Amino acid sequence: MTLAIVPVGGVVASLIQLVLVALGGPLLVGLMAKVKARAEGRVGAPIGQPLRDLRKLLTKERLHARHASVVLALAPMVIVASAVVAVAISPLVSTHPLLGSSADILVIVYLLLTGSAAAALGGLDTGTAFGGMGSSRAMTIGALAEPALLVAVIALSIQSGTSNLPRIMVDTLAHPDWVLAPSRLLALGALLIVVIAETGRIPVDNPATHLELTMVHEAMILEYAGPELAMVTLGEAMRLGLLFSLVANLFLPWGIATHATALSLLGATASLIAKTVLVALGVALIEVRSAKLRLFRLPELLAGGFVLSVLAVVTGLVTR
Amino acid sequence: MLIIAILLIPLIMTVVAASVPWRPWVGWATAASSGAFLALGVALSVATMSAPQWALHHSFRADSLSAFMVIVIGAVSLLATSFTSRTMRQEMESGATTARYARHYAVLMQVFITCMLSAVLTANLGVLWVSIEATTIATTFLVSHRRTDAAFEASWKYVILCSIGIALAFLGTVLIYYAQLHASGPVHSSSLDWTSVMSVAHHLDPNVTRLAFALLVVGYGTKVGLVPMHSWLPDAHSQAPAPVSALMSGVLLSVAFYGLLRFRAIAVAALGPVFPRALLLVVGLVSLLLATVMLIAQRDLKRMLAYSSIEHMGLLAIGAAVGSPLAIAAVLLHILGHGITKAVLFLSSGEIYHLEGSTEIDKISGLLARRPTLAGIFGFGVLSLVALPPFSLFVSELTMARAEVDAGLWWVVAISLGCLSVIFAAVTRHTRQMLMGAASVGSSSSPLSVSVALPLISALVACVALGVLAWPLQSLLTHAAQGVLP
Amino acid sequence: MFLAALSICASAAVMAAVLPRRPRVVVSAALGALGCLLASGVALRILLTGETLAFHTSQVLPVTGFSLTIDPLGAWFILVSSFVGAAACVFNVGYAKGAMASRSALSMFMLFIVTLLAVPAASSVMTLMFFWEMMALSSWLLILTDQTRHPDARSAALWYGAMTQAGAASILLGLLVMTSHGGGQSFADVSAHSLALSGVTRSFAFVLVLLGFASKAGAVPLHVWLPKAHPEAPSPVSALMSSSMVAMGVYGIIRVGEDLLHGGTVWWWIAVALLGVVSALYGALHATTSTDLKRLLAYSTVDIIGLVLIGVGAAGALADNAQPVIAHLAMTAALMLVLAHAAFKGALFLAAGAIERATGTRNLDLLGGLIHSMPVTALVVVISAGAIMAVPTLSGFSSEWLLLQGLLHGFRVASTPTVIVMLLGVIALALTGGLTAVAFVKAFGIGFLGQARSTGAATARETSTSMRVAMGWLTIPSVVIGVVPGLFVPLLNRASSSALNASVVSPLTRDTGVVVSKLGGAIEPAALLVGLVAVMALLWAFTQSLTQRRARRVDAWGCGRELQTPRMQYTATSFAEPLQRVFADVLRPQADVEVTHVAESRYYEQSLMYENRIVDVLEARGYRPLIAVTMRLGRQARRLQNGSINRYLAFGFVALLVVLVVVG
Amino acid sequence: MSTTYIASLELASGAVLLSAVMTLWRRGVRSIVTMLSLQGIALAAVAMVLALHEHERALLVTGALVFVVKGLVVPTLLRRVSRLDPRSRESRPLVNVPASLVFAAVLIVLAYVVGTRITSLAPSHATHLAPLGLATVLVGYFMLVTRRRAVSKIVGLILVDNGIALVTFLLTSGVPLIVELGSSLDVLLVVVVLQFLMVSMRHHSDTDQLTEMKALHD
Structure with a gap:
């Protein structure tokens, strides 16, 4: 039974994944900022800058808005916790992470959705105009992006007939020809759009803006400060890391450890880093080459992503 | 003996009411007499379970169907006559009537009831016709009781239309008699007795019987309130005093329908089921459709109730068209349920009229806030009328529908259920207009007196009991249905 | 046992009708909750053991008889109703005030619970229709509980009443079509004979039944009553309607399609799923x-x-x-x-x-x-x-x-x-x-x-x-x-x-x-x-370990805005506005903007009124025209009865001539 | 005997229908009532002739009754009404007189067609004349439909009734006496009722509303 929970190996694999994503997520953000800066002819901040920001934020004082409730304090924890659990059970380094049997498409997508919802509630909790605006926009984008994500991943699951992510990867490893199947390529296109939307990159959102009319995510977390802001930022970075590495692994699973030996885990770690950095570079290039879309043009993009994913499923059903 | 007693009670009461000047106790006495013959009717129904009863040298005959009709007449007239004193007092207070006309009213009510009783108890189809025709004369004066222009107009239309209709029924009866005289069968009989006609029914000439039955359907259909001769009904019902409307709508229509049921049995025996079924179906469906469209934008409360009577008579005709034992049993249950319900509604609408001075639907509102008991009675009456459970009309309509589908007439059920849905929406919309809404300023909220509320509430409770419990009527209904099966 | 549960709930209805105000609410709620819990117990036992309970008497419901049978499917839905029913009863103790504490409302409420428990147990066409209509009736009257204060309730009730009656008619016709060739009207009979029906008949019956049940379940486009009626009912009633009553629609589809008609054909279920x-x-x-x-x-x-x-x-x-x-x-x-x-x-x-x-x-x-x-x-x-x-x-x-x-x-x-x-x-x-x-x-x-x-x-x-x-x-x-x-x-x-x-x-x-x-x-x-x-x-x-102090309360920053009032917050309308724009083609929102300028200059606004409405487009485009046509028909039909006795006589004369020509 | 019987039967029956058509033709109330009276007498004659031919004592009684009620009492009542209301000429019928007569002809043909189906059951001299009665019914009903005045309505009703009586006599030589009695009394009563109504209405309201009673409608 390949799906059996392998306690020791699984725990190790999950821990590796957690550490990789928790550190790697912010580093990826830094990397992408660096790439953008270079492309624009600037030097840019060091790649490790996001990590330094996080450390600095952790030492700051905790500030709560006057009308805020316990939600404001809980939301960052939910964001991080949902990301942590999602990362821990996803097949990133090993196909047998802790609770890998539950690493279902729906679990991952809805864990991410839970995080988004928590963030949106956090934005609404302070009772300011900007928080509500950010929440509203973020939820709108999420409402359109999550379905596309779900359907795109389902497109990948058709050949193996399961919605369990580790099993999809195992099956893909066994059938290398699946990788170039048209449905997979369509799904890849859809997933890239979704990932950009989910992680708030240009052209969907500009992580660097504080211009009130354009910001989405930044508006939502405007009232956060100190350790809580650190958690929100970390959570977002982890989501980004998770999505990038999942996309990489779903399309190119090679290198992932199918056995819990130290060597294979090491190799898997290295290959994961390489694959994910590739994806990040790709996304960064897209960011460089495009301008942010108007908010109300976004649905067109996301609808495009959704249609792509549906097409992927249909193609998958036709060609199986 | 029972039959004679049943006929004598209202007859004696007629004489009493005619011979003494109007006093409120006369009203109560009429109610008591209704109660008395209702009780005798129950006894009669028990007696007829074993064999039909005869009286006065075979002039009167009662089978279970007659007994059942006596119960219907008794129940509704008990309700209606228990309002006699009250209605007369109200009308005298408002100057609408005098003691003299109150006396007329009491006498005519008794004549009316006696005629109906004799219609269902007579053995002779000719006398059945005479009795039903006689009800026309009695009720004409009752309709014009208020002596307003509108009341005269209504009773004028009523008497003209009903006379012409019932004349056609007479022609039909004559033709049946003619066919009976020349029946080809082994038995010869020359009286219009139900039993003797039935004994040769299989040998009646089809051509003559067909025409006769068609004339009878149009003719008695006039009194039943079936299209195309229904037009008197809304006018007469809206102008008559509430208890009269209650009696007319509650039982007079059904008594005429009883005549149709009898003749249907003859026609089915002579012609086979197809022609009577087709004819009754057409008439019933057209009545139902007409009632539906007329109810949609109805503006008058009592006219609404009148059209609802046409609707229910249409349903009865459709049920009779099927003619299976199940259908007839349901038809009979429907007759009783409709009679009681309609009586309750007309009587409570009389109270509403007394309160509001109008029966225009748009002019009445917020009754529930002002007169909770009266509005509640009316509201539940409407619920019963639109055949919601636990009221008995629900069971009877469902059973009729079942019998109709069993007979392969699912399309008829589809049409009638469609009509009933529209009627439901229309009637509840009108009722909502009257019952709901805030109480208007300065309106009083005095409670309804017990003498009014008690009969109406117990009538509704009776409807519920009939709808939920099987034992009081089950065997009587099936037995009575056997009586009009060919 | 189940009958006991039903009668306890029914007695709650009676108690609600007879007791004075104060004990009325508590006693009826206690009895109702007790009955519901008992029903839950019965349902659970059936679900655990798989046995089937049956009860029949011909002394109730004239001409037709009364039968109840609880199989595990029914038991599941009874579990659903009774669980929510118990909660609704308890909730009502605190909630019932004003109109909801009246005799009629309370007893209707208890009656509603009874019918919700009984519908999944009914095992003959007539019994089912009896409880189905009782359910419709009681919930319908309950919507009207607060009609004096909420005028919208009246129109909601009208919609609900009309649609539920049409739906019930459809269900009834479908069920009757199923019974027409099978003899009996008990579900066992129908199920035993339904395979003998022709395919067209079965499909016809199923479509009819589906329309009725789907309308109760609130399936689009038969849902228009639901967003009107559920909000207008008192909350314990809304809770029951929205959780249990719609489930009865689902139950009906399963019962008829799978049990009585043995699964039928694929396209039935494709239709159901498409509705979904x-x-x-x-x-x-x-x-x-x-x-x-x-x-x-x-x-x-x-x-x-x-x-x-x-x-x-x-x-x-x-x-x-x-x-x-x-x-x-x-x-x-x-x-x-x-x-x-x-x-x-x-x-x-x-x-x-x-x-x-x-x-x-x-x-x-x-x-x-x-x-x-x-x-x-x-x-x-x-x-x-x-x-x-x-x-x-x-x-x-x-x-x-x-x-x-x-x-x-x-x-x-x-x-x-x-x-x-x-x-x-x-x-x-x-x-x-x-x-x-x-x-x-x-x-x-x-x-x-x-x-x-x-x-x-x-x-x-x-x-x-x-x-x-x-x-x-x-x-x-x-x-x-x-x-x-x-x-x-x-x-x-x-x-x-x-x-x-x-x-x-x-x-x-x-x-x-x-x-x-x-x-x-x-x-x-x-x-x-x-x-x-x-x-x-x-x-x-x-x-907590980072700093020992609790979080400090400060004014929200809001990009440095000094003045921040509650009115500046995003509202529900504004929150949904982006999505509303995205789906404008489906939702067809209607927005009115009314700007009043100050007298001196057109560049300054005195007041600005913005109104945003979303009407149910299916209601506006599908149902309203139908109602308008019906009303017009009704108004025009009035001309038939224009008061002229000559016309009335002519109706009869024409009929007589037709009779003579056709018959003679 | 036989030819006399046939001739007198045909004459009397024809007179019934003829007087019905005449009422359609005439406009003055007085002449209409006269026609009605004639019709009643002819009807009574039919009954008498049949009674003599078939030796039916009951029918003889009926004939006498018909003579009294329809030949004498009813016309007298109607004359009293018409004296009350001298203006009650049928001046503007819904269908004008020539067209009415043409239509009456059509109705008579229809009655004949239908009638033959009935008479074929028991063909005899009497039953062969039954279509005349049917035609009278239709003409009477036609009068009811097309004439506006109240008196005309009563006349139409009586015509229908006479027609039915004619059919009854010819087809069955009379229904059982009790029924016949009842029906005759009923007709009388109806006329009385109608008269009462007319008189009360006239007393009640000044204007002559009888022609256009359209207060009650939907």
């Missing part, structure tokens, strides 16, 4: 843009029932494609979702009632900040909204996951139409997931967070104990089904086998989580919950 897809999307979309809290919940009911219908339709289609195991899976998902929905929607409606009692409004645009004044209600709403948003480890998630499993595995069927329906189901599931999240983030975020937007919201206080207990009771399934769905697997297996009329080896194995054996799917919500809680605890400890 349309309902789910339409409901979810309208839920996101509703600002009336109860209307939002009502549309969300349309959404969730859509998902249930997708499951039922998928199950039927798969069973007809000779995939009994996957069919079982889909049916199980649908049934689980019914229970989950009943609990969380019941809780949310009760909470909406609590909010309405506390603030005097249910308009989200006037609420805000309630989490401070009503923490328990807020917790209930968070849990239930989380369940409805399918947050992992809550009930909605477990159910939707099962549904997705069923649909995904349905892909392996060869028949193209079925696969397309599965695909549409998956798409609907995905899209509604996102939209539902928006709707309920909005509902909780705008209603409970931020600052109060009206004095009513500012002065709100927590509700009474009985109301809190009832709401808490209804959150139990949301958590239990979510965390240990495996507990329900044996019960669901029985109900689902009974529903599909087939005893297959269930693909579901019992565990703390749910494992779909052989099909390669599993979730362990309990473990996920442990993980989530552990991480959160660690994070909490970590943040």
Whole structure:
């Protein structure tokens, strides 16, 4: 039974994944900022800058808005916790992470959705105009992006007939020809759009803006400060890391450890880093080459992503 | 003996009411007499379970169907006559009537009831016709009781239309008699007795019987309130005093329908089921459709109730068209349920009229806030009328529908259920207009007196009991249905 | 035993009618809750043992007789009704005031509960129709409870009454068509004879029945009454209507299609699933843009029932494609979702009632900040909204996951139409997931967070104990089904086998989580919950360890704005505005902007009025014209009876001539 | 005997129909009532002739009754009404007189067609004349439909009734006496009722509303 929970190996694999994503997520953000800066002819901040920001934020004082409730304090924890659990059970380094049997498409997508919802509630909790605006926009984008994500991943699951992510990867490893199947390529296109939307990159959102009319995510977390802001930022970075590495692994699973030996885990770690950095570079290039879309043009993009994913499923059903 | 007693009670009461000047106790006495013959009717129904009863040298005959009709007449007239004193007092207070006309009213009510009783108890189809025709004369004066222009107009239309209709029924009866005289069968009989006609029914000439039955359907259909001769009904019902409307709508229509049921049995025996079924179906469906469209934008409360009577008579005709034992049993249950319900509604609408001075639907509102008991009675009456459970009309309509589908007439059920849905929406919309809404300023909220509320509430409770419990009527209904099966 | 439960509830109705005001509420609630619990017990025993209870008497209901039979399928729905019924009874103790505490309203309420328990048990056409119509009647009258204060209730009741009657007529006709060739009208007879009917007849009957039941279940486009009627009813009634009564529609479809008609043909179920897809999307979309809290919940009911219908339709289609195991899976998902929905929607409606009692409004645009004044209600709403948003480890998630499993595995069927329906189901599931999240983030975020937007919201206080207990009771399934769905697997297996009329080896194995054996799917919500809680605890400890001080309260920054009033917050309308724009073609919002300028200059505005309405486009385009045509017909028909006696006589004369020509 | 019987039967029956058509033709109330009276007498003659031919004592009684009621009493009542209301000429019928007569002809043909189906059951001299009665019914009904005045309505009703009586006599030589008695009394009563109504209405309201009673409608 390949799906059996392998306690020791699984725990190790999950821990590796957690550490990789928790550190790697912010580093990826830094990397992408660096790439953008270079492309624009600037030097840019060091790649490790996001990590330094996080450390600095952790030492700051905790500030709560006057009308805020316990939600404001809980939301960052939910964001991080949902990301942590999602990362821990996803097949990133090993196909047998802790609770890998539950690493279902729906679990991952809805864990991410839970995080988004928590963030949106956090934005609404302070009772300011900007928080509500950010929440509203973020939820709108999420409402359109999550379905596309779900359907795109389902497109990948058709050949193996399961919605369990580790099993999809195992099956893909066994059938290398699946990788170039048209449905997979369509799904890849859809997933890239979704990932950009989910992680708030240009052209969907500009992580660097504080211009009130354009910001989405930044508006939502405007009232956060100190350790809580650190958690929100970390959570977002982890989501980004998770999505990038999942996309990489779903399309190119090679290198992932199918056995819990130290060597294979090491190799898997290295290959994961390489694959994910590739994806990040790709996304960064897209960011460089495009301008942010108007908010109300976004649905067109996301609808495009959704249609792509549906097409992927249909193609998958036709060609199986 | 029972039959004679049943006929004598209202007859004696007629004489009493005619011979003494109007006093409120006369009203109560009429109610008591209704109660008395209702009780005798129950006894009669028990007696007829074993064999039909005869009286006065075979002039009167009662089978279970007659007994059942006596119960219907008794129940509704008990309700209606228990309002006699009250209605007369109200009308005298408002100057609408005098003691003299109150006396007329009491006498005519008794004549009316006696005629109906004799219609269902007579053995002779000719006398059945005479009795039903006689009800026309009695009720004409009752309709014009208020002596307003509108009341005269209504009773004028009523008497003209009903006379012409019932004349056609007479022609039909004559033709049946003619066919009976020349029946080809082994038995010869020359009286219009139900039993003797039935004994040769299989040998009646089809051509003559067909025409006769068609004339009878149009003719008695006039009194039943079936299209195309229904037009008197809304006018007469809206102008008559509430208890009269209650009696007319509650039982007079059904008594005429009883005549149709009898003749249907003859026609089915002579012609086979197809022609009577087709004819009754057409008439019933057209009545139902007409009632539906007329109810949609109805503006008058009592006219609404009148059209609802046409609707229910249409349903009865459709049920009779099927003619299976199940259908007839349901038809009979429907007759009783409709009679009681309609009586309750007309009587409570009389109270509403007394309160509001109008029966225009748009002019009445917020009754529930002002007169909770009266509005509640009316509201539940409407619920019963639109055949919601636990009221008995629900069971009877469902059973009729079942019998109709069993007979392969699912399309008829589809049409009638469609009509009933529209009627439901229309009637509840009108009722909502009257019952709901805030109480208007300065309106009083005095409670309804017990003498009014008690009969109406117990009538509704009776409807519920009939709808939920099987034992009081089950065997009587099936037995009575056997009586009009060919 | 079940009869005892029914009679206890019925006696509650009687008590409510006779007792004086104060004890009336408490006694009827106690009896009602007791009856419901008893019924729950009976249902549970049947689900555990698989036995079937039957009862028949010919002394009740004239001419037709009265029969009750409870099989596991019925028992599941009785469980749903009785569980919510008990909560509604308890809630009503605190809630009943004014009109809702009147004799008539209370006894109708208890009667409503009786019928909800009895409908799944009825086992003959007449018995079913009796209780079905009683259910319609009692709920219909209950909507009118507060009609003096809420004029909208009258129009809502009219819509509901008309549609439910038309639906009942359709159901009745369909059932009668089924009985017409089989002899008896008991379900056993119908089931035994239905295969002898011709295919066309069976399809005709099913379509009729489907129309009626789908209308009760609130399937688009037969849903228009639902968003009107559910909000207008008193909250305990709304809770029952939205959780149990709509489930009766689902029950009817399963009972007739699978049991009485033995599964029929594939396209029936494809039609059911398509209804589900349309309902789910339409409901979810309208839920996101509703600002009336109860209307939002009502549309969300349309959404969730859509998902249930997708499951039922998928199950039927798969069973007809000779995939009994996957069919079982889909049916199980649908049934689980019914229970989950009943609990969380019941809780949310009760909470909406609590909010309405506390603030005097249910308009989200006037609420805000309630989490401070009503923490328990807020917790209930968070849990239930989380369940409805399918947050992992809550009930909605477990159910939707099962549904997705069923649909995904349905892909392996060869028949193209079925696969397309599965695909549409998956798409609907995905899209509604996102939209539902928006709707309920909005509902909780705008209603409970931020600052109060009206004095009513500012002065709100927590509700009474009985109301809190009832709401808490209804959150139990949301958590239990979510965390240990495996507990329900044996019960669901029985109900689902009974529903599909087939005893297959269930693909579901019992565990703390749910494992779909052989099909390669599993979730362990309990473990996920442990993980989530552990991480959160660690994070909490970590943040506490950074500084010893509590968080300092400061004014919100708001990009440096000095003045920040509650009026500057995003409202429910503005929150949903982006989505409303995205889906403008479907929603067709109507917006009016009225600008009044000051007299001196056109460049300065004195006042600005903005009004945004979303009417149900299906109602406006589909139903209104129909009503207009009917009304016109009614008005024109009046000319028939114009008062002329000559015309009346002519009617008869023409009839006479026709008779003579035809007959003579 | 036989030819006399046939001739007198045909003459009397024809007179019934003829007087019905005449009422359609005439406009003055007085002449219409005269026609009605003639019709009643002819009807009584039919009954008498049949009674003599078939030796039916009951029918003889009926004939006498018909003579009294329809030949004398009813016309007298109607004359009293018409004296009350001298203006009651049928001045503007819904269908004008020539067209009415043409239509009456059509109705008579229809009655004949239908009638033959009935008479074929028991062909005899008497039954062969039954279509005349049917035609009278139709003409009477036609009068009811097309004439506006109240008196005309009563006349139409009586015509229908006479027609039915004619059919009854010719087809069956009379229904059982009790029925016949009842029906005759009923007709009388109806006329009385109608008269009462007319008189009360006239007393009640000044204007002559009888022609256009359209207060009650939907």
